[in-house]
Structures are given as C-alpha cells and as structure tokens.
Amino acid sequence: MSGATVPADISGHMLDLDEDEDLEVFSKNTSLADGNPMPNSPDSMVNQFRLDEENEEEQQGAINKDIFVTVDNPESHISAIETFITYRVVTRTTCSEFDSSEYEVRRRYQDFLWLKSRLEENYPTLIIHPLPEKFVMKSMVERFNDDFIETRRKALHRFLNRIADHPILSCSHHFKVFLTEEELAPHRKLGPGFLSRMSETMRAMANSVRGLRSKLEEFAVMQAYVDDFSNKMCSVDKVTNRIIKEHREYMDELKQYGPTYFQWAESEELLAEPLKGVGSCVERCSKETEEQIQHLSEVLVPTLHEYVLCADTLKAVMRRRDNIQAEFEAKNEALASRTTDKEMAVATATGGLNDKERESKKLQEEVDDLADRVEQANNALRGDWSRWRTSMRADLKSAFISTAAKNVDYYEKCLAVWESFLLSQRGESMEQRNGADAS
C-alpha cells in the first residue's frame, strides 16, 4: 500500500474530505521524507518506530497510515440521570495489532477525555493534539446546539486522526481499546486510578517548588518559544474573531441597503432598471459576504483555536518534562547525601555494612531508573517537537492560504456581479444613443 497519497478507494469513505488539513499534512510530509524507503507492511513500520525514536523526523514523512478513523453520526442519549451526546467512531485498519479490520463503537466526550489522560500519563512528553473544550462559555449557552455539536465532532475527528498518524501514540494500548472495545467503562476503571494520579500531581507540585538545578539550553529555548507562541496564537485568534464580528455587522447593513434601491425603483420609470440592477448587485454581494464569513468560521477559526489549545498542551508537556527531571534530581541529591552517611557508617560500625550497602544499591538503581526516564522523556520530546513544528506550520499555512484564496474568490465574484451590471448599462446607453440620434 503506497503511503504517498490516501488510497483512492478508501479516501471516499475514510477521511472526511472537508479535512483538507489532514490530506495536506500527508502530502507535505511525504515530500519532506528523505532517503527512507517506503516500508511495506504496517507491522514492520510499527516495529521500526518502536526501536528508532531518533529517526522520527525522517520517518514521520514515510509513515504509512494504517489506521483510518472517522467520527460522525452524533446522537443524543436521554437517561434518567443525564442527557449526553455519543459519536460513532469507525475504524478501518490493516495493522496486525488489531484482531479485525473494521470496528464501530460509540463514544461520548468523557471517553475521549479518558483516552487523552491515559496517553498523557504513558507518554508524558509527547505532544498530543488537543481535544475540543468542554464547553464554550462565550456565545453558546446550549450544549446541544447543532453548530456546537458539529464543531466538536470535527475536532474529535481530528484528535483521533492525529493520534492515528502519530508513530508512537498510534501503538498505544489505550488507543486500541478506545477504538475497539464495545464498552469502555470496564477499562476506565483499570489502570492508575484517581489516588495515584493525585500522588503524581503532588510530587510534581513539590518538585516545582524546589525548582530545577539546571535546564538544558535547548529546553529553555523551547520554553521561551512556547510562551511566545501561545501569546501570538491568542492574538491571532482574537483578531480573527473580531474580523468575523465586523463582517457580520457589515453584512447586516448590506441586507438593508439593497432593498432601498428596489424601493426607489418603484417610483421611477427609466431609472427603475439601473436601480434594480444596483440593488441586485448589492444583494448578491451580501450573499457572498455571508459565504466568506462561513468559510472563516469553518476553516481559519477552528485551526487557530486548536493551536491556542496546542500552546497550552505544549506548556503542560514542558512542565511534565521539568517534573521528571526534578524528580530525578531530588532522588539524586538524596543518594549523594546517603553516600556520605554511608562513609560515616562504615567508619563507625562495620556490622550493619551489608544493609547499608543494599540500601545504597537500591537507591542507586532508583536514581539510574530516573536518569533513564529523563533521557527517554527528553528524547521523546525532541523527536515530537520537530514533528509538531512541521505539522503546525503545515496546518496554519494551509488555513491562511485557504482564507486568502477565499477572499480572492469573494472579490472575484463581486467583481463579476458589478461588471455584468455595467455591461447591461452599456447596452442600454447604446440603445438610447441610437434612439436619440434617430430622433
């Protein structure tokens, strides 16, 4: 199966064809791939990725997508206790990890939240695409408003597909469970529970209070970037929403403007025709404005919004990485102070040497483990960082290009409308001139 483009027979069913971003990410990525031969089987690819984390930047381009997910068909469920929406999640895969090649399950938003937190736990320094927010306070009051549901559905679809695209995350056990198990509830109970999560959080808090000994330059740079990026995304998002607001107000006025020309035409004779012409031009343009607003709302706004959320994700990832390092440093310091104790103990009592040695050894092992963990976390982040940067660039680039293209299209359509009016008037004036000359 070629990985360069989405196989034609599947594309119609699998990917939501609105999601140009996903398609473009693929094509961009394959062009970036350099040197690596296209793997033949999903299995081989998966194994390769498990071993070779370093080569991720190269291989992300060559990734063969073997898990195709769609999220659709929202339905509301009304029970005695609550009302909620479920979405249909359809998976088609050739991955050998899966028992079957097709799955269909229904999931609710909480289930997605569960998946995300599981993934964050298992892969603390990987960058996971954000979920849509729980609720939007600003405009929508109703949770079950159609637009809201549709926006959320699209975002959930993107979320799952980003995971399916990810070389490491797509192999996650929890991801598989999410896609395949009929009932998620039993699985949600397993795994590190609430208490362990609590202790993790508390450890993290304690570590952050202590602060880091030293931070690698590259992560300090990354942190600074993440903070700036977050600011910029918020600004762009704000500006875009403001533009939409202004456009809406403009369109509202246009809707009153056009009819005035028609009204005037009613009391005119010769002027009626050009007046109606202008009136209908204005009406056409206001329809185009409506489409323009819709495009902005459907393409640019969700993308920007997701990257605002991404920025928060990045901040969390950097925090977790810092915590892992802090934990290691704390244990390391404890070990160091232990060692001097040990020397003193050796000096004083030779009898308890074995116990002390065993304890020190155990501590040393723990420190080594934590050191490994830090190493792993840093590498994972490094690899995912460049992967994320590439897809960020591609996503935002394509959203902006699409917006600019739509604006060009808008003006071209309006231009055509006015030009055809002008043409019709020219015809009129020619007639009049002929008439005048004749008389």
Added chain:
Amino acid sequence: MLCISYNFIHYVKPSLELPGLFSVVRMRIASSADSSSNNSRSQMIMADSGSSDEVAVICNTDITSTESENNLINTMVERGTALLKKMEISVAEADKRTGKNTVNMQETYTVYLIETRPAESVSEEGTPAAPDTLWRRYSEFELLRTYLLVTYPYIIVPPLPEKRAEFVWHKLSADNLDPDFVERRRVGLENFLLRLASHPVLSNDNIFFLFLTEEKGWREAVLETGFQDKADSRLKSLSAMFRVKNPDKRFTALKHYSEDLSTVISQLLRIRARVADRLYGVYKVHANYGRVFSEWSAIEKEMGDGLQSAGHHMDTYAASIDDILEEEEHYADQLKEYLFYTEAVRSVCRKHELIQYELEMAAQDLSYKKQQKEELETGTVRIFSLKGMTSKLFGQETQEQRESKVAALEQSIQEGEDALKEKNAESQEFVEKAWNDIERFNEQKEKDLREALISYAIMQISMCKKGIQVWSNAKECFNKM
C-alpha cells in the same frame, strides 16, 4: 438638435490595463499657471468651439484617486447656452477669513474664489489667459439662489450643497471648517454655478452674471431688484394652508413623486453611511493582523519571512479603505444634489397651487358677484345675505338705490372678469413655463442619476480589483510560509 457627445467610460485596473467597457475622454482644462493651490481643479464645462450648438458632456469615471479627487461625476446633458459660450466658470479655491458679522462679533468664515475666463482664450495655443477672479462666501450664494427662486417661480432652481454636513459616518467630520468638508463644498458650489450657467433661462439672468463678475456692489444690485416683495408672496405660498378644488393632476403627481424621492434618497443616504462605517471597521481590523504577524514572525524561523510580508499586505489592505470611501462620498454628493432638488420641485408645485387657488378664488368671487347682480335684477333672493333678509323684513329699497347698486356691481364684475382673465393668463404661462422646465429637469435627472449609478458600479469594481490584488499577494506570502 440635441447631440450628445458622450464618449466612453474608461476605468483603469490598477495593475493591468484592460480595454474598458466604456472609456471617456475626460476633459481637464490645464490649470492656469498662477494657480498654486493644492486642490486639483475639477472640471469645467466648455462649449464646443465647433459649429454646432453642442456642449461636450464630460463624464469622469476615472477611478484612480491619485488623479483629481475632486472630480464630480457630472454628466450634464445641456443645451448650449449663450453664457457658456462666452465664458468658463470655476470655483477654484477656498480660503478662510475673519471679520465682523451682523451682530458685530468676530467670526471665521470660508470664502470661495470664483474664476471666469472668456471662452475663446483656451482654444489658442500656449497658456490660456489669466482669469478674472472674485471671492464669495456661502451666504452670498444663498442670496443669489433666493433671488432666483423668487424671480423665476416656475423654474426648478438648482440646489446649493449642504450648509452643514449631514449623513456623516463616524470617520467623516461634521465640522464645517474641516478641510475635506470645505473641499467637497467647493466642488458643490462650482457644480451649482455650472448648473445655472447651463440652464436655458437662468443663464440669461443679469444678477447671476453680476454675481460672477462684480465683487463689490453685487448685494446692492440684488436688493435693488426689489425681489424682497415677491419673496413675501413666495413665503406665503410655501406656508399657506389652502385647498385647491380642482388640482392639476400632473402637478399633484409631481408633488407626490418628489416627496417619495426625497424620502427614499434620504433613507438610501442614511443606510449607505452606515454601510460605509461597517466596511471601514472590517478593513481597519486587518491592520491588527499586520501587527501580530510581524511580532509572530520574529519567533519563527522558516515561517518568518512569509508571515512578515503577509503582514505588510494586511496593512496595505487596511489602509486602502480610506481612498475607497472618499470616492464614495462623491456618489453620496450626487444623490444629495437630487435630494435637495426635490425641495425646488416641491416649491414649484406649491407655487402652482397658490396660483391655481387664486384663480379659483377669482372665479368664485366673480360668479358670486354675478349672482348678486342677477338677484338684484330679478328680485329673487337665492343667496342668503343679511342685507337681503333685513330688506325683506324691513322694507324694500327704492328703485334708485337698486339701480345704483347694480351699476356698482357691473363695474365690479367687469374688474373681476379682467382679473380672472389676467389670472388665467398668468396660470397658463406659469404652467407652460413650468412644464417646460420640468421636462428638462426630468431628462437631466435621469441621465445624471444613471451616470451616478454607473460610476458607483465602477467604484465597486475598483474596490474589488484592489481586494483581489492584495489577497493574491497575501496568498503568495502565505505560500512561502
């Protein structure tokens, strides 16, 4: 014969030259060498020096605002007038003066420079002769117009540009001393003078001629005409509440039409101003993109250049709305002129109503007198009168008394018949002259407004083309991200 030398409307696409749908030869008189004003000249209507009676119709739809931003889109389809053949007229400049006003207080006011030049001088090669100039302030224009309204009650007298800015949207200033407002008013005043100069009747008025040529002593000359007396009767016609028994249907229809037109144009202008305001908002917000992209580009490596240059285009886009809306003000001004014209139309209708009413009164008066006479002669009392009743009750008059009454009545009837004949003639003359002018006005209105709509379309086209260019450029930059 009316010949319209009306060529084509030419619009220039900013980046490419397109063969125009229409193209016009825009006649711009070369500014005289001594003009140092920054204000570009608007056009003058110049009589054809050719053999026919034509006047070149100038239709400017050139949308590049770098050229003259004062070009009124004026298509005056006028018959050649003697005045226009003699001279070119323009309102060249505006200036500020301070002086004492009627209540002896210092005030600042604007004066306008009127230039006139004998028509022949232009057709010579080389620089045209220096024009004669004089300064007038707005109140003098008003005086001229009032004089014309009174002296030619059957003529739809062209309106003046507004005294105070109306239908402003937030960016537009409502201040009378604001330079943009002054400039637009200058153009409006010139248009007013040109309308007068091309009117078949008004162009021959001597007071108008003196207005253009005699700075001093003009006011006195106007007052000497004694038009003030007639002004009173005109005021009466405007404010009187009288009912005409047999209104002329054509005038009634015209009055209703002008009322409708006034309402609908006002509404249109109001909404247009709101649309302009909103459009301004849309464009200006994009400047924020410029700022944010620029800041963002500083933290990006590969994306930086694309973002930065895209940001510049956003700034260009935001800035472009100023010129666009400035041009649209010309369209608004053209509509405003006709809004104000409806006033003049209505006052002609009301004047006619007054004449009609006076005619009816005269006829009624006459018929009453005739009846009285008849009664006296036949002795029958058909018309109730106190005198009649008292004479019935308290005795008859003598034969002598009756005969002298009849004689007096006959005299009165004769006078009444003369008066009626006079009123009839007056009415007929008024109606004839008025309808002449009304037809001329209708033709002018239709051509002008049609041209205004066409030029509005051209403005929209220009705006769309600018939009296409900016966003295409931005798209290129995004491509480089």
